[in-house]
Amino acid sequence: MREAPVSREGSGSGAAVQPGRQEHFPLSSLRSDVLDASGHTTQHRELGETSWFAVDAGGRRTERAAWQFTGLPSYAGELEGRVAFAWRAMDAFYEEDERILGHAADAYHRIDIRDTSRTLEVRSGDKAIARTTRPLVLYESGFAPRWYVPREDIQEKELTPVEGQTFCPYKGLASYYDIGEAKKAAWSYREAYTEVGRVDDLVSFEPDKVEVYLDGERLHLEPGQQVVPHGVDRGLGTDEALSH
Structure with missing residues (x-):
């Protein structure tokens, strides 16, 4: 799957699960038919309960392809109402018109x-x-x-x-x-x-x-x-x- 179903609006704080930069997209920027709640949850040691979604796009369905932190502590409130997409579940990621290979660049990597x-x-x-x-x-x-x-x-x-x-x-x-x-x-x-x-x-x-x-x-x-x-x-x- 390409990143076409989502728009790149302001990155939230990088979650600890991603060594590069992890983008978190506002739910309001997604197509309404992209995400399907799987009912599966996990517990992030710093950011609390995590709910997982299947992604339906391009005539394909990929399980556990996106997640949302649904039990955020107060210090991570900027991630409220945002969803991240699993790198390995997507066919490609883009920043503007350029395809990103491997993982998104870490802003603190020099x-x-x-x-x-x-x-x-x-x-x-x-x-x-x-x-x-x-x-x-x-x-x-x-x-x-x-x-x-x-x-x-x-x-x-x-x-x-x-x-x-x-x-x-x-x-x-x-x-x-x-x-x-x-x-x-x-x-x-x-x-x-x-x-x-x-x-x-x-x-x-x-x-x-x-x-x-x-x-x-x-x-x-x-x-x-x-x-x-x-x-x-x-x-x-x-x-x-x-x-x-």
């Missing part, structure tokens, strides 16, 4: 990319994979810093492209490389989104799979460097992104 003259070296056993004095460091909310290396400073013959990509709603599609026996030890956004275009086609390396040294000090995998998929996202696979 990415900053900085130049640096620090020396970054990458080794695999006795092989030098990369050495640069002009890496870029990418700081992203909730993640440890990631270091990106220009291809001119990499021994590309040591990188073996592998099948399969992953999708980031903020950066785009990531392609991966094996380095010797180290599987998916490096990755690159070969067509990075415009917002993070500075790392376009640069390569970053996994410090737990190859040796990465910053100014002579070896880096190690830090908390926040492993991506855990969010259970309520539309899905961070590549199919939706590749088709658009």
